[in-house]
Amino acid sequence: MSTGSRSASALRLGVNIDHVATIRNARGGLAPDPLRAALIAAEAGADGITAHLREDRRHISDHDIARLSRELDLPLNLEMAATAEMLDIALRHRPHAACIVPERREERTTEGGLDAAGQQAHLAPIVAALGDAGIRVSLFIEPAPHQIEAAVALGAPVVELHTGTYCDAMGEARLVELERLRAAAQLGARHGLEIHAGHGLAYDTVGPIAAMPEIRELNIGHFLVGEAIFVGLHASIQRMRALMDEARPDGPRERAAASGQS
Ligand SMILES: CC(=O)[C@@H](O)[C@H](O)COP(=O)(O)O
Numbered sequence: 305m306s307t308g309s310r311s312a313s314a315l316r317l318g319v320n321i322d323h324v325a326t327i328r329n330a331r332g333g334l335a336p337d338p339l340r341a342a343l344i345a346a347e348a349g350a351d352g353i354t355a356h357l358r359e360d361r362r363h364i365s366d367h368d369i370a371r372l373s374r375e376l377d378l379p380l381n382l383e384m385a386a387t388a389e390m391l392d393i394a395l396r397h398r399p400h401a402a403c404i405v406p407e408r409r410e411e412r413t414t415e416g417g418l419d420a421a422g423q424q425a426h427l428a429p430i431v432a433a434l435g436d437a438g439i440r441v442s443l444f445i446e447p448a449p450h451q452i453e454a455a456v457a458l459g460a461p462v463v464e465l466h467t468g469t470y471c472d473a474m475g476e477a478r479l480v481e482l483e484r485l486r487a488a489a490q491l492g493a494r495h496g497l498e499i500h501a502g503h504g505l506a507y508d509t510v511g512p513i514a515a516m517p518e519i520r521e522l523n524i525g526h527f528l529v530g531e532a533i534f535v536g537l538h539a540s541i542q543r544m545r546a547l548m549d550e551a552r553p554d555g556p557r558e559r560a561a562a563s564g565q566s
């Protein structure tokens with residue numbers, strides 16, 4: 305998603321539209337339309353759209369991916385399991401980016417990161433094939449040093465750090481998770497990786513993550529779609545965008561402080 309108009313150091317927002325499709329699929333019809341959500345996200349300040357085509361197709365469908373690939377101006381980040389079927393779909397549609405995620409049929413959501421360290425032999429040809437097709441590959445991993453090192457060994461240019469444990473934790477435990485994320489972001493950046501983060505982020509958890517200068521993109525979905533029920537999708541995304549910008553080390557608050565205007 306590195307083709308947006310923001311400055312090189314800016315933090316991009318990828319809006320994940322999976323759960324618009326979850327609501328649509330509850331009744332099996334056409335509404336609400338994930339493509340319409342993506343177009344609203346673009347107007348509201350998203351830099352890209354993320355969609356997870358699960359093997360069980362519980363939310364996003366093959367048809368959604370075809371329409372998003374055809375009709376969206378923003379970069380598309382396709383989240384996919386490391387399977388031959390998903391590789392074939394990615395190579396057919398050639399999204400801007402592909403994020404390889406772990407999947408278990410019985411899970412409620414993506415409960416942990418990809419075991420890049422334990423699955424190097426399986427992942428290597430998939431990472432290579434996506435890269436050769438000009439698709440920017442990221443690996444959705446836990447914020448752990450051995451997973452960062454495995455991503456480097458695999459030649460993936462990007463990692464997305466799973467923020468779910470941080471978001472679920474409370475008090476001191478959340479601070480511990482935050483430090484794990486910070487250390488992983490710093491280690492990855494030292495290795496030359498582009499660092500993304502996401503999963504479970506909400507208004508009350510986004511600030512400390514957005515404040516990490518190494519992190520270049522956040523992917524956020526479930527909370528934004530839920531909040532949209534109360535304030536509308538445009539407003540929910542705009543507020544998230546503003547919170548991200550405010551938290552940034554070079555954000556408006558810090559710039560005002562530096563110039564003595566705070
Ligand atoms: C990989 C990931 O974190 C996202 O895809 C997000 O969690 C939405 O999809 P699920 O809720 O189906 O996991």
Ligand SMILES: NCC(=O)COP(=O)(O)O
Nearest residue numbers: 320502503504523525526
């Ligand atoms: N990769 C994380 C993502 O796309 C969004 O996760 P969530 O905000 O829906 O939990």
